[in-house]
Amino acid sequence: MTETYLNDTVINAKGTLCSRSVSYPIEASAIRKWAMAVYWPEPAPQKFMDAEYAPEDFDAFAWGPASYASLLPGDDSSVVVRHGINERALGFPEWKFRAGLNGGMNCTYGVRMHVGDVITDVKSVGEYTERQGRNGLMLITQSISTWTNQRDELVKRTINTGICY
Amino acid sequence: MNSSSAPSIPASAISRIQVGDQLQPFIRRTDFDNWNRYAAVNDEFLPHSMNDEAARREGFPKAFGMGNLQWSYVHSLLRAFIGPDGSILRVDVQFRNPNLREQTVTAHGTVTGIDGTTVSIDLWTQEDEGARLAVGKALVSLPSG
Numbered sequence: 410m411t412e413t414y415l416n417d418t419v420i421n422a423k424g425t426l427c428s429r430s431v432s433y434p435i436e437a438s439a440i441r442k443w444a445m446a447v448y449w450p451e452p453a454p455q456k457f458m459d460a461e462y463a464p465e466d467f468d469a470f471a472w473g474p475a476s477y478a479s480l481l482p483g484d485d486s487s488v489v490v491r492h493g494i495n496e497r498a499l500g501f502p503e504w505k506f507r508a509g510l511n512g513g514m515n516c517t518y519g520v521r522m523h524v525g526d527v528i529t530d531v532k533s534v535g536e537y538t539e540r541q542g543r544n545g546l547m548l549i550t551q552s553i554s555t556w557t558n559q560r561d562e563l564v565k566r567t568i569n570t571g572i573c574y
Numbered sequence: 575m576n577s578s579s580a581p582s583i584p585a586s587a588i589s590r591i592q593v594g595d596q597l598q599p600f601i602r603r604t605d606f607d608n609w610n611r612y613a614a615v616n617d618e619f620l621p622h623s624m625n626d627e628a629a630r631r632e633g634f635p636k637a638f639g640m641g642n643l644q645w646s647y648v649h650s651l652l653r654a655f656i657g658p659d660g661s662i663l664r665v666d667v668q669f670r671n672p673n674l675r676e677q678t679v680t681a682h683g684t685v686t687g688i689d690g691t692t693v694s695i696d697l698w699t700q701e702d703e704g705a706r707l708a709v710g711k712a713l714v715s716l717p718s719g
Binding site for chain 2: 465472473514
């Protein structure tokens with residue numbers, strides 16, 4: 410039975426910059442399909458069918474980045490981590506979990522995303538905590554994702570929380 | 575069911591909003607057909623959202639949907655409220671229970687504060703029996719007037 414997940418390496422990693430990804434230019438069809446999937450079976454709002462701008466929840470990295478670079482010393486960037494951070498490259502223990510769940514998101518928005526925008530995502534380590542739950546000791550992870558556009562304007566900053574047990 | 579008879583507060587101007595106002599709910603019955611569409615646009619083919627057996631191996635009674643899709647439902651709720659000239663400033667959501675297959679998910683919001691053109695909203699999603707699947711808060715800005 411795991412007594413704790415939180416060793417010094419995990420605790421001291423808070424704030425570490427992990428990776429920088431750059432998206433492909435946002436396409437009108439990606440905005441349209443995203444909105445159709447989210448609003449289905451109702452029709453999506455016309456502004457999204459016309460791709461006036463992307464929904465706030467749109468993921469410009471949904472099908473992978475145009476480029477990805479780890480910012481961690483010694484990491485060759487061969488492992489692209491879309492959601493979260495490369496815990497192995499950070500030297501975290503190789504935990505074996507039965508389940509990994511989305512615990513929540515906290516997002517502050519800046520400017521909207523438009524067709525042709527190229528988004529840069531810089532990920533960093535948030536706070537790792539643990540809590541006893543009905544499935545045993547749970548690890549609560551946080552990764553922070555900061556998106557800017559090609560004009561270096563903030564698009565959004567998201568704190569993603571994961572729950573593992 | 576994908577519509578509601580609840581009072582609608584779309585395309586809002588700040589002068590028409592009061593603390594306690596309810597946003598028009600955003601309602602979706604959820605099953606593989608929702609989740610497969612969302613997986614296809616978000617490359618999110620999670621086994622526990624694709625078949626019941628995978629979800630049972632993780633301790634759930636049947637397949638359950640993506641938190642990211644509920645996140646999108648909450649944003650759809652807010653977009654209908656703010657109208658074309660409003661902006662979503664901040665959203666904070668915690669997932670409390672899984673959105674199990676065949677549940678009807680309803681996203682709700684209540685206005686809790688107004689400061690200038692900025693409106694605070696309590697958010698939640700719930701399933702058919704009323705259990706809350708996600709809870710949170712949002713901050714939006716509305717056009718003056």
